[in-house]
Amino acid sequence: MAMAEQTGPAACPGCLVGPEIARRADEGRRGEGGTVQLALPTIHCAACISGVERGLLDMPGVNDVRVNLTRKRATVRVADGLEPSALVSRLAALGYEAQPLDTATLSASESDRTARDLLMRLGVAGFAMMNVMLLSVAVWSGATDATRDLFHWLSAMIALPTVLYSAQPFFRSAAGALRGRRLNMDVPISLAIGLAVGMSLFETINHGEHAYFDAALSLTFFLLAGRVLDQKTRGAARSAAAELAALESPVALRLGTEGAETVRLSEVAVGDLLSVRPGARVPVDGVVTEGESEIDRAFLTGETDPVPVGTGAELRAGEVNLTGLLTLQATAVGEDTLLHGLADLVSVAEEAKSRYTSLADRAARIYAPLVHLLALVGFIVWIAATGDARVALGVAVSLLIITCPCALGLAVPAVSTVSSGRLYRQGLLVKHGTALERLAEVDAVVFDKTGTLTLGRPSLVAAEDVPAETLALAAALAQGSDHPRSRAVVAAAEGRGLALPEVTELTELPGYGVSALYRGERVQLGRADWLGSEGSGTVLAREGVAIVSFAFRDDLRPGAAQLVATLKTRGLPVRLLSGDGEGPVRDLAQSLGIEDWRAGMLPGEKAEDVARMAEAGRKVLMVGDGLNDVGALAQAHVSIAPASALEAARVAADVVLVSPDLSRVAEALRIARIARRRILENFSIAALYNAIAIPLAFAGLATPLSAAIAMSSSSIMVSLNALRSR
Amino acid sequence: MDVLVYLIPVSLGLGLLGLGAFWWTLRSRQYDDPEGDKHRILRTDYDEHPKE
CATH class of the missing domain: 2.70.150.10 (Calcium-transporting ATPase, cytoplasmic transduction domain A)
Structure with a gap:
């Protein structure tokens, strides 16, 4: 609702000052208020957008609201003095879960700019490719002499600036690799594009028959498409990670x-x-x-x-x-x-993870030298056979173009974009680039107990056995306290639909319990030893005499039992490592059917245990949330932390489970396996194309037309195959 | 074949028009929230707060 300041030409020098001051004051006012970013994990539909935007705009002090459904975020411009917590409670009343984000931590502008830049390059390459291909139709349908030259020159005029602009990311990356005396995928790509354009230009000048402008451009276009997808996945992961960091403003x-x-x-x-x-x-x-x-x-x-x-x-x-x-x-x-x-522990393990070679890297390591060698051999063989450098160079270029890792460049990014998107809809954020591939290799799963398999929140045991009157009285006392056990008592009373009796002089003695007056009698709810009773439970006392003792247990997280059952049917060994005492751990392990459990583990021991499993050749998936799990999370082959986890644990984990439902972990494993299979299939498709095309190119039979068709169709095949992982 | 003198610039011009349109959509940040936009376009209530 920004007011536009329209300042017309000033009639007098003094007139200039007035609007200027007004403008400054307006800016100052806007500066005083601020922008609040809210994370809205539960919104999903048009009604949610309207609900959030209208609900917040009705609040006094809210100037503007804009919901971004893709990022599940709202940007709210508020007047001075309006606390983000007020917005959160308002949204909670409307039924939307919201968390304020630390705006300072959220500066994703850099990756946004890179994404837009890549998209623009892709757009230009696409435009140029279409036009040059249409112009080539004339050449293919038999244009000769001056007409052919005209179309070649037109193509050159479109292709040259386009390649200089659109293929820059490849040239830069290739130059960087060569400076470091390495070979990466971008070296053969740059060589192929550069040589194709250079040779086509030479042919055009010498009134030659074939030009490869369309091949060079479609190469650029398809490879850029792969880059854009790659950037999109990584950008989404990065912004998600930044969002998690912003949740806890330090x-x-x-x-x-x-x-x-x-x-x-x-x-x-x-x-x-x-x-x-x-x-x-x-x-x-x-x-x-x-x-x-x-x-x-x-x-x-x-x-x-x-x-x-x-x-x-x-x-x-x-x-x-x-x-x-x-x-x-x-x-x-x-x-x-x-x-x-x-x-420190985390950074050491992070380094180990960055050494993990992804499928794409492994393919590139074999592929890049092979392509160069093949082109060189082609050149030498043809120059020896014909003595014509122009023909030999032609063969070398068509070999480079045909073998160029077009399909390879798309094979991995297309699959990981589709799979990460699917995982995101399931409530899982993939934070690490190679996490998806590592997830597919998992053959053992280790769980933490508190906060992971359980909610880390007590609930009343056998609430229905407590007399209604007693429970109602306890809940009336507990209402005044934020202690988790108090909340559990209140929740139990609400669950039974009890009306709470009225108590007076309600006071909380921090660390001990709550006391109040009920019908003139002193009633107390608190620690057993405070009220002169035995044990560690919570006791309700009347006039100093304990009348009932409450026991609590940590409830299972939704989906936990289902997840363990699914993992067992898939034949994955499950282990439970907990820092809690033996009793609760044994109970939980038995109720979930986990035979392999250990209690009383120190943080170091957890990490050691995971490391030992890794030494034995196991690829361990660690699921944990606590500080005591951080070492193990970092040590494991791949790790998942629930969104409720401590920041350190979320940082150490490769995947964050945003959904409260733990059974999604099994789904994640399944999706990761499908993704791996699709990537391997894509490699096979690319290899098959090469197996057919390379002998043809080697024999000097590949025309620019066949090169362009082979390349485009293999890229499209690979992309369609990637979409199947949906 | 003289018609090529007109047809080629026209076809290139149309292509450039498309490219320009793409550039404009990119500049006006129309790819920031594809999920939200697809729902917003079907809403019955008038959007009083378009993105600036």
């Missing part, structure tokens, strides 16, 4: 002399006092100086039970504060935190 609440201020994590120094609200993640390693609370360490250790902490307790970055406000003195920041200590 800020801390620092207590200064003038009260609390929000600072970036990088600005926090050792010794700073930080405030950690209930429900927030601990930003840095530190010692509690004030306050009492309970801490959820599931990400770090895999334990599901919260740990009580008080003054003097040591906290690690990544833990979640549950009930009370804590003041924390930072003891280690940035690189020194345990969280970052794991980053």
Whole structure:
């Protein structure tokens, strides 16, 4: 709703100032407000676009909303003072899940520009190819002498600038490779395009019969199409990764002399006092100086039970504060935190992964030298046989054009674009370029327990056995608390449709529990030892006497049982590695039918275990979410982390599962296998074409027409085959 | 064959027109949100907030 400032010619010098000031004020106002980016993972239809846009525009302070359905994002221009959290809660009320994104982390403009640049080059190449091919029709249908020369010259005038502009990416990459004394796919491509154009120009000048302009241009066009697809896949993966990084804006609440201020994590120094609200993640390693609370360490250790902490307790970055406000003195920041200590582990493993040679690389390694050798042999044989350099060069060029990895250049990108798109619709983001191929090779699967196979969230055991009145009273108490167990009690009461009784003087004692007055009696809900009872459970007490004890369990993630069953029927060995105690791990393993499980694993042990499996020749898929899994995720052949995982785990993983449904992992394995099969099929198609065309070209029988037909049809075959993986 | 003098420039001109149209779609960022645009075009409500 930007107002356009139309400034006409000024009637007097003073008139200039007025609109100028107004414009500046307008800009200033727009600058004060800001742009908020929201991730909308659940939107999928036209009604969703309208719902989100209209719903947000109705809010006071929202100036403009634009939903991007492709990226599942909304860009909202808001006035000053409107918090992103208000937008999120508004959307939640409308039934759309939303998460604010850190705009600073999201600067995908670079890859956007490259994509547009490549698309423009493709457009120009396509235009030139069509026109030159039409002009060639005249030559093929028998034009001679001056007419043929005219059409050749016209083709040259279109082809030369086009090749100079459109084929630049190949020339640059080839020059880079040669400078590093390497051979890549772009060297034969550049050589073929360059030689074809050069020789055609020579023929045109000398009134020759054949020109290869159309072949050079269609080569450029099809190879660029492969590049565009490749860029699209990688761009989507990159923007998805950036989005995941932007989900957690790294800020801390620092207590200064003038009260609390929000600072970036990088600005926090050792010794700073930080405030950690209930429900927030601990930003840095530190010692509690004030306050009492309970801490959820599931990400770090895999334990599901919260740990009580008080003054003097040591906290690690990544833990979640549950009930009370804590003041924390930072003891280690940035690189020194345990969280970052794991980053080294990740970078070592990342390097190993970048050494993985993809199918395309392996093919190129055989292919590139072979093509050059073949062209050279053709040239030598023909010059020895005829002594005519012009004929010999012609054979060499047609060999280069025909063998050029046109189909090869399309074979892999086309398949990976189609497959990644399909995985995205299934709720999986492929972050790493070779992840799809590595996923297809998996022959063993390792799971983490807490937060991966389970939701990492307690739920009440045997809620239906608790008397209705007691459960309602407990829920009335629990309402005032954000503790996960309190929420589980409330959810259980809601599940049974109970009306909650009224309680007064509701107070929460952080780290212990909640107390209130009910019909004049003191009722308390909290830790068993606080209420003088045995065990680690949660107890409801009336007048200091425990009346009922609640037990909790960690619920299975939806699709977990189905996934394990599917993997077993496919004959993939499944292993469970958990940092949690033996009891809960055994229960879970038994309920899922996993025979191979280990409990009480330290983070290092998990990584070692995965490494041992790799040494035994296993290609391991690791699925995990916690800090204790990061090493194992990085060590595994390929890894998947759920979107709820800690940032470090999502960074280490190759694939992120956005959908809450774990059974999609089996689907991902299936799609990856299909993709691998299609890539290999595409290679066979390309090889078959070459097997037929190379002898013809070698014998000097390949005309520009047959070269153009062979190349185009093989490229189209390969693309159509790739589309079958849909 | 004199007609070629007109026909070739005309055919090239038409081709360039297509290329120009493609360039314009690229410039006006029409490939940013293909998913959303395909739904937006069928909506019944008037889009008061077109992309700038």
